[in-house]
Amino acid sequence: MKEAENIFLNLINQHKGIIHKISKMYMKDAEEQRDLFQEIVLQLWKAYPTFKGNSKFTTWMYRVCLNTALIYFKKDNRKVDKAPLDENIDIMDVNENEGKEEKLAYLYTAVQELNAIEKALIFLFLENQSHRDIAENLGISEVNARVKLNRTKEKLQFIIKKNGYEF
Amino acid sequence: MNFDDLKNEWNAENPEGSNISTDMLKIKQAHTPIDKIRAKMKHEFFYQLFFLGFMALIPHFFGFSTTVNRVYLITYAITCGFTAYYFFKFYVFYKNSYDMSMDTRKNILWFYYEMKLNIELYKALTYIVAFISVGFLAAYLFIEKAWFFTSILGKLSPVYILLNCFITILIIGAITELWAWFYYGKYLKQVKKVIDELDNE
Structure with missing residues (x-):
């Protein structure tokens, strides 16, 4: 599990620009962009077992990222569970x-x-x-x-x- | 506007920022419309348990006669049976995972129909519980207040009685539909909007 987690983090950090760009396209407000970023990372991790390596990692990633952004529902309030490092995600204004x-x-x-x-x-x-x-x-x-x-x-x-x- | 230039700048952009760490993978609560509906249904499950517990105490509060008590027990058992059946269905829905790596059309349609199906199940349960309650109330009045009930019914025309039944059903229906829409409708509406945008030729 730890190994899969490391491989996943390595892959995702190489392509995190995709998540940044989608978050900025779908959300106007910086805090909402951070929320969407976090949600996409979570959905990518949840969907990771479906990645069989038959296609490029980025091809699979585009789908999960876009599908998440398309149906993402803005959080009702700001008091939601967030990873401690959430504030450090730099989504440039x-x-x-x-x-x-x-x-x-x-x-x-x-x-x-x-x-x-x-x-x-x-x-x-x-x-x-x-x-x-x-x-x-x-x-x-x-x-x-x-x-x-x-x-x-x-x-x-x-x-x-x-x-x-x-x- | 030159899209090729724009493309070049887009691909040259490399947003920096701290690396994604394991902490971000540990968040349990997702925020897709399905997750939102599931979270609300989980809350409803606890409300329903509390309601069934409260219902079990009603005969003690009201001191029903033996006949009414038996009718109440049957009503209670039927309500528990239906609630258990529907909550089992909701539990299956709750545990059913989704695959975000499908193409957008398949993914969105899956979300839409899964949500629609569960909202319909939710409405069906509400209708059943509401009609069982009305049925019990009618039975109670027939048994405990028979003299009052027969004298009232004798004075009313069949058309008036039928009209009243119809209006009662209509009110229960309207409340159920409005409640389901208020509680879950916005999620369905959002996903439907994306489907329409995708289908728009």
């Missing part, structure tokens, strides 16, 4: 990011106006997933994935323009 990675900061702000599925589409697209991979992850047809992604990109462009930013 959009404002902190400004200057350094301005484009991404605007992107994170703009995606808040997309719905849950549109966020998933943009996320997978930015992660260099092909239309086929996106379709397989979401359980929709490839044509549908292509159409939805194009619409979402147009919508995102419109939001960014509307917010007075262009890149």
Whole structure:
């Protein structure tokens, strides 16, 4: 068990950027991002026995992370059980990011106006997933994935323009 | 807007932060809608146990006659039987694990129908307990207050009695539906919204 835990932690720490990015896309508030981050880690750990190594670890991870974010229900109050290290999870705020990675900061702000599925589409697209991979992850047809992604990109462009930013 | 540039910046971004440690794997409470419903059902189980314990004491408080006492015992046994059956079903639901690594459509649909099924089971139990209580009340009035009941029934038209029964059923139904919706509906609504977004062509 301890060995499995170590292997899992090693793998997940190598790819923790995925969890960070999804948390920032799905939650606006920093504390909510931390909660979602924690929930994703928990769901990944619970689902870890289903990872048989037939696909890449990241492929499996995308699914668990997105599925968790899609059905995640915001906590009713803040008095919930948290790991002691929870406060140390650094999820950079959009404002902190400004200057350094301005484009991404605007992107994170703009995606808040997309719905849950549109966020998933943009996320997978930015992660260099092909239309086929996106379709397989979401359980929709490839044509549908292509159409939805194009619409979402147009919508995102419109939001960014509307917010007075262009890149 | 150039999405290729954006992609490059996205992939170059490497959020730093402390490593994920074993402490984060030890949190027991998950927050998927299913987990939320399960937690609420667990609470309800304890309320129900308390309610059944309280019900067992009712004959001592009210000093029922032997006949009413027997009717009450039958009612109580039926209520306990149904409650045990439904809570066994809820227990199976509680223990049933879910697989988050399925594709999104399968995963979301699994959550939706599992939640819907259990909310329907919950409503069925509420209906049964409510109707058993009404049934016992009617039996009690027939036995203990027969003179009053027959004199009242004699004065009322069959249409009025039927209408009253119908309205009673309607009120029980409305309360049950509203309660289930208030208690569990928001979770179902959230998951349904994601399904609609996925199906939206």
